[in-house]
Structures are given as C-alpha cells and as structure tokens.
Amino acid sequence: MRKLIKGNEAMAEGAVIAGCRYYFGYPITPQNEVPAYMSKRLPEVGGVFVQAESELASINMVYGASAAGARVMTTTSSPGFSLMMEGVSYLAASRLPCVLANVQRGGPGLGNIAPAQGDYFQAVKGGGHGDYRLIVFAPASPQEMLDLTILAFELSDKYRVPALILSDGIIGQMMESVDIPENYVPGKVDKPWALTGAEGRSKNVVCSLFLDENVMQNLNTELSDTYEELKKSEVRYESFMTDDAEAVIVAFGTPSRIAKNAVLRARAEGCKAGLLRPITIFPFPEKEISSLIENNVKNFLVTEMNSGQMLEDVKLAVSGRSNVHFYGTTGGVITDEDEMTDRIMSICKGGSRG
Amino acid sequence: MADIIFDRPKSMTSAPFHYCPGCGHSVIHRLICEVIDEMNLRGKTIAVAPVGCAVLAYDYFDFDVSEAAHGRAAAVATGIKRVHPDKLVISYQGDGDLASIGMAETIHTANRGEKITVIFVNNTNYGMTGGQMAPTTLVGQVTTTTPKGRNPETEGYPIRMAEMIASLQAVKYSVRTSVADFKGIVQTKKAIKKAFELQLEGGYSFVEILSNCSTNWGMNPVDANKHIVEKVAEYFPLGTFKE
Ligand SMILES: Cc1ncc(C[n+]2csc(CCOP(=O)(O)OP(=O)(O)O)c2C)c(N)n1
Ligand code: SF4
Ligand SMILES: [Mg+2]
Numbered sequence: 191m192r193k194l195i196k197g198n199e200a201m202a203e204g205a206v207i208a209g210c211r212y213y214f215g216y217p218i219t220p221q222n223e224v225p226a227y228m229s230k231r232l233p234e235v236g237g238v239f240v241q242a243e244s245e246l247a248s249i250n251m252v253y254g255a256s257a258a259g260a261r262v263m264t265t266t267s268s269p270g271f272s273l274m275m276e277g278v279s280y281l282a283a284s285r286l287p288c289v290l291a292n293v294q295r296g297g298p299g300l301g302n303i304a305p306a307q308g309d310y311f312q313a314v315k316g317g318g319h320g321d322y323r324l325i326v327f328a329p330a331s332p333q334e335m336l337d338l339t340i341l342a343f344e345l346s347d348k349y350r351v352p353a354l355i356l357s358d359g360i361i362g363q364m365m366e367s368v369d370i371p372e373n374y375v376p377g378k379v380d381k382p383w384a385l386t387g388a389e390g391r392s393k394n395v396v397c398s399l400f401l402d403e404n405v406m407q408n409l410n411t412e413l414s415d416t417y418e419e420l421k422k423s424e425v426r427y428e429s430f431m432t433d434d435a436e437a438v439i440v441a442f443g444t445p446s447r448i449a450k451n452a453v454l455r456a457r458a459e460g461c462k463a464g465l466l467r468p469i470t471i472f473p474f475p476e477k478e479i480s481s482l483i484e485n486n487v488k489n490f491l492v493t494e495m496n497s498g499q500m501l502e503d504v505k506l507a508v509s510g511r512s513n514v515h516f517y518g519t520t521g522g523v524i525t526d527e528d529e530m531t532d533r534i535m536s537i538c539k540g541g542s543r544g
Numbered sequence: 545m546a547d548i549i550f551d552r553p554k555s556m557t558s559a560p561f562h563y564c565p566g567c568g569h570s571v572i573h574r575l576i577c578e579v580i581d582e583m584n585l586r587g588k589t590i591a592v593a594p595v596g597c598a599v600l601a602y603d604y605f606d607f608d609v610s611e612a613a614h615g616r617a618a619a620v621a622t623g624i625k626r627v628h629p630d631k632l633v634i635s636y637q638g639d640g641d642l643a644s645i646g647m648a649e650t651i652h653t654a655n656r657g658e659k660i661t662v663i664f665v666n667n668t669n670y671g672m673t674g675g676q677m678a679p680t681t682l683v684g685q686v687t688t689t690t691p692k693g694r695n696p697e698t699e700g701y702p703i704r705m706a707e708m709i710a711s712l713q714a715v716k717y718s719v720r721t722s723v724a725d726f727k728g729i730v731q732t733k734k735a736i737k738k739a740f741e742l743q744l745e746g747g748y749s750f751v752e753i754l755s756n757c758s759t760n761w762g763m764n765p766v767d768a769n770k771h772i773v774e775k776v777a778e779y780f781p782l783g784t785f786k787e
Contacts, residue, residue: 212623212626212627214623238626238627240622240626240656242619242652243648243649243652244648246616246619246648246649247616247619247622247648247649247652248619250612250613250616250619250620250623250649251619251620251622251623251626252623253610253612253613253616253619253620253623254592254610254612254619254620254621254622254623254624254625254626254627255623255624255626255627256623257610257620257623257624258590258623258624258627258628259627260627262623262627276613277613277616280611280613284611385590385608385609385610385624385628386590386608386628386631387587387588387589387590387607387608387628387631388586388587388589388606388607388608389587389588390587393602393605393606393607393608393609394608394609395602395608395609395610395611396609396610396611397593397602397609397610397611398611399599399600399611
C-alpha cells in the first residue's frame with residue numbers, strides 16, 4: 191500500500207509492522223508526530239502507549255519492557271536523547287534489544303527546532319558512560335524511516351544491541367509517498383533471558399552490575415566481539431555514480447539528498463563526482479571507502495549539518511591515502527546545494543577550498 | 545524426628561546476605577519472600593532492584609528480577625507491568641532512590657495508578673554511599689553531609705512519602721510500618737500481603753517501611769531499632785493513609 195505520510199509517521203508505522211507493541215515517550219519537537227501516531231495506532235493492534243513524565247522515565251520504561259521480552263521503542267530529539275544517556279548505557283550493558291530514535295534538531299543546548307546532525311558523535315561513539323555502541327541507522331527518506339525501523343528491530347533482537355534511528359527534523363517532517371508492506375512477518379527471536387515470571391524454571395536476572403572486574407571485562411569483551419560482528423555483517427550504504435568517480439561526496443541523511451543534485455550538476459559540467467551515503471553509521475562503511483580509494487578516488491568531500499563529526503570516521507577510513515575535504519553547516523542551517531556543487535567542482539578542478 | 549517450624553522461604557535463595565548484621569533490608573527481604581510463598585506467587589513475580597544497599601536483591605530473591613538505574617525502578621516496573629499485566633511486579637527502593645533522584649518517577653507512577661507494589665525502605669539516609677543526607681533525614685540528624693545535623697533553614701524538612709502518595713487519587717493503598725520490633729514486623733508482613741493482593745486486583749500499592757541503618761547511624765542494631773520506635777516513628781507516624 192502506498193501512502194503519503196511524514197517521515198516520523200513512517201517510522202512509527204515501521205515499528206508497528208515490526209511487531210513493536212510498546213511505546214514510551216515524552217513530547218519534543220521535531221518528533222511529536224511519533225507519540226501522536228502511536229497513541230492512536232498501538233491500541234488498535236493491542237499495544238500500549240504511555241506518555242512518560244520525562245525522557246529519563248521513557249528510557250527506563252523501555253528498559254523494563256525490553257527486559258520483559260517485548261519489542262519496544264522510544265523516540266525523542268536532541269536534548270531528550272542527552273537526558274536518556276544513562277539509560278542507554280544500562281540497556282547496552284544489560285544487552286537489552288530496543289529501538290530508539292533521535293530526530294535531531296539544532297544545538298547545543300536548547301538550540302532550536304531546525305534540522306541538524308550535531309548528535310553524530312553521541313550516536314556512534316557511545317554517548318553515555320562506559321564502552322558501548324549502538325547499531326545506528328541514518329535514514330534519508332520517509333521510506334527509509336519505515337524500512338530501517340523494521341530492520342532495526344530485527345537486528346537489535348538478533349545481536350542484543352540497542353538500535354538507534356538517527357534522523358533529523360527534515361527527514362522526520364517531510365512527506366513523501368511511502369510503500370507500506372502489508373504482509374511483513376516480524377522475525378521470531380527466542381528470549382530465554384527475558385523476565386516472564388519464573389514458573390517452572392530457574393529465575394532470570396537482567397542487570398549490568400558486575401562487581402568482579404574480570405567478569406565486567408568479560409562482558410566488555412563480549413560486547414566488542416558483537417560490534418566486530420556488526421562491522422563484518424551489517425554495514426549498509428548506497429553508492430551513487432561512484433563507479434567512475436574521481437571525487438566522492440560522503441553524506442548521510444538530509445545532506446545526502448542535496449548531494450545527489452550536486453553530483454548530477456557537477457557531472458553535467460564534466461566533473462566525475464559520486465556520492466557514498468552511509469545507511470548504517472555504526473557500523474561505518476569504512477571498507478567501501480577503501481575500495482573507492484583503490485578505484486582511484488583521490489578526493490572525498492564530507493558534508494554534514496555539523497562542524498565535522500562523520501568527517502573523523504571518513505578520515506580514519508581514508509588513513510591519509512586520499513584528500514578529505516569538508517563542507518558543513520551548523521545550528522540548524524541546511525547544507526546548500528550551490529555551495530556543495532561549487533565545492534565538489536573546485537575539488538575536481540584541483541583547486542580545493544577544503 | 546523434630547518438625548521444622550522455621551525455615552528459609554522457598555522463594556529466597558541460600559546466598560548469605562551481604563547486609564550489615566541487623567540491617568532492616570534482610571528482614572524486609574525475608575518478609576517479601578514469605579508472603580510470596582504464602583500466596584504461591586514465585587512463578588508469577590517480577591521484582592525490580594534499586595541502586596542502594598539492596599542493589600544485589602536479585603542474589604537473594606529466587607524469582608525474576610531486573611536491575612534499574614538509580615531512582616528509575618518505578619519506570620522499569622512500569623515497562624515490565626505493561627508487558628506482563630498478569631504478573632506481580634514489585635519495585636523495591638531506598639529513600640535516596642525513591643524520594644530524591646527518583647521522585648518524579650515515584651510520583652508519576654503512583655499518579656498513573658500503575659498496577660505495581662512499591663516497597664519503600666526508609667532508613668533516613670543513603671546507606672550504600674556511606675550515610676549522606678536523604679530527603680527523609682530527620683531534622684538535627686548528623687550525616688556525612690550534614691555534619692552539624694540537618695538544618696531545616698537550608699535543607700528543608702524530611703518528606704513524608706506515604707502521606708504524599710496517599711494524596712494521589714489513583715493510589716489504592718499507602719501505609720507506613722516499621723521493622724524495628726516484633727509488632728512492626730508482623731504489621732509489615734500484613735501490609736505487604738495486602739499490597740500484593742490489591743495490586744493483583746488492579747491497583748497501585750505503596751508500603752513505606754522504617755528500617756535501621758545501624759552502621760551509618762553509628763549505633764548497634766538494638767539501639768538503632770529503639771531509635772526508630774522512639775524517634776523516627778515520631779516524625780514518620782505508622783499507619784494506613786489510604787486503603
Ligand atoms: C546516577 C547515580 N547517582 C549516584 C549514584 C550513587 N549512589 C548509589 S546508591 C546511592 C544512595 C542510595 O541510598 P538509598 O536509596 O537511601 O538506599 P540505601 O542504601 O539507604 O538502602 C547513591 C547516591 C548512582 N549509583 N547513580
Ligand atoms: S549500610 Fe545501612 S542500609 Fe546498608 S546494609 Fe548496612 S545497615 Fe543496611
Ligand atoms: Mg536509604
């Protein structure tokens with residue numbers, strides 16, 4: 191079924207399709223469509239919506255529902271995600287699957303309600319305390335808000351790693367025609383660890399407290415091993431006109447849409463530009479960057495709505511083998527197509543303004 | 545062969561308590577397990593352990609238990625209960641956990657009338673971190689962060705949680721008992737049982753229990769319990785505030 195809906199609604203419906211029946215959230219712009227949608231939709235499918243008293247409460251309700259074995263979600267925007275950080279660390283440490291979403295807005299501080307990508311570090315480098323990662327998806331359309339949310343539930347259950355949809359105010363608010371699957375069957379994952387009442391079995395305990403530092407280290411090792419597995423098996427990206435490209439834009443979310451136009455315009459002027467769009471930003475498509483370098487890409491232009499955060503991951507992947515340039519906007523200002531086109535063109539001509 | 549007339553409750557493990565000798569937490573753990581046994585609820589119970597001295601409660605409870613971040617037990621319990629509405633869900637919390645850092649969750653969980661039972665162990669200080677002031681610390685009580693005694697001019701007055709919870713319309717049951725003497729222990733057990741029954745009938749129940757922290761109070765357990773009966777219960781009256 192095709193429907194013209196907002197990205198936030200597509201994400202919410204994706205969760206319902208994936209079998210999520212529990213949603214806990216606190217209002218914050220620009221993601222308010224999600225709680226509004228869930229408060230109506232979940233009761234229709236026998237689910238539960240709770241408006242929590244704060245993001246602290248939402249994330250810990252998520253902890254409880256996940257510990258109880260359910261598919262569960264919360265969504266928020268930047269300041270709210272900061273408030274959740276302790277809970278996210280607990281979820282990761284307790285190996286509780288769940289799907290979280292941060293529909294980013296301008297920051298730091300209270301910032302504004304314009305779209306931004308300033309929470310990249312917080313999303314992919316941990317964010318909360320301790321040594322952990324999330325599986326992080328960066329949708330670039332309402333369709334992907336839906337598709338990647340479904341995938342997020344599946345992978346989170348499979349790996350027992352919380353998943354995060356890192357979106358922004360534009361992707362969340364924009365309306366597009368979305369293909370809504372009608373016969374999706376959510377994956378069935380056994381959760382023998384879940385708290386369901388210990389009838390006829392020994393008790394289950396969900397916790398992240400391990401007073402013996404060696405036991406704690408073992409958990410950390412188990413987590414790192416899982417993250418390595420994710421890097422091997424779950425990297426997703428889109429390549430756009432990269433086959434013969436000499437200069438490649440790397441962008442996720444909103445700027446990646448603008449970058450496609452920049453690539454087309456540059457190509458029309460004879461500049462062999464391309465776009466690499468990470469769809470997962472953790473795990474990050476570093477191998478793909480390497481193969482682009484092997485394919486003769488001498489220059490990368492990283493473009494983000496922040497002051498250069500994914501830039502660091504691109505630089506790590508490039509490891510000095512090619513030039514890495516940057517064009518960013520901050521505070522909720524959207525990357526500009528003309529500017530992006532100029533930058534990639536001047537890189538093509540060898541006159542980089544990096 | 546002699547009959548066994550006193551034994552470990554079936555829903556309690558054989559792990560030795562790590563609590564200081566005479567600590568009220570041990571007594572309260574036991575009472576919870578006795579009631580669960582009597583109501584035959586071991587297989588239907590999911591508890592939430594706090595961050596505080598009872599952080600390891602799951603080592604002693606022989607039923608399903610979740611950890612919760614400091615202060616968030618009621619939110620975790622909410623998540624569990626919404627998924628398993630047919631289970632007995634217990635949130636076990638200290639006064640720092642429940643009345644300070646987790647006050648918002650405490651009040652809103654009660655105000656939503658979540659069908660859970662909150663066991664609130666009021667020992668008038670932060671036991672685990674070495675005896676700092678809690679919202680329940682008595683006026684004049686010396687703690688590591690009120691070296692001259694709690695001064696109401698700057699630290700306000702101790703919060704009476706059971707009364708505050710009772711003021712919320714959705715709450716079905718709110719009581720205060722103590723485990724400082726035999727009578728109190730019997731009353732506490734009765735209150736826990738009542739609280740579980742009311743939860744299973746579909747209501748929120750709150751049991752505040754005055755409990756000693758002899759270690760941080762600098763008293764032996766006997767004097768600490770006497771202190772509860774004579775001093776603590778004077779400010780925190782025992783009784784049923786809502787039923
Ligand atoms: C976010 C956070 N802040 C502070 C702490 C440190 N902390 C651990 S237990 C505790 C106080 C516990 O006191 P209470 O809830 O009264 O329980 P008791 O030990 O007295 O039973 C504190 C402040 C923590 N673990 N997490
Ligand atoms: S410090 Fe206080 S509350 Fe903690 S175990 Fe010892 S007596 Fe009990
Ligand atoms: Mg205490």
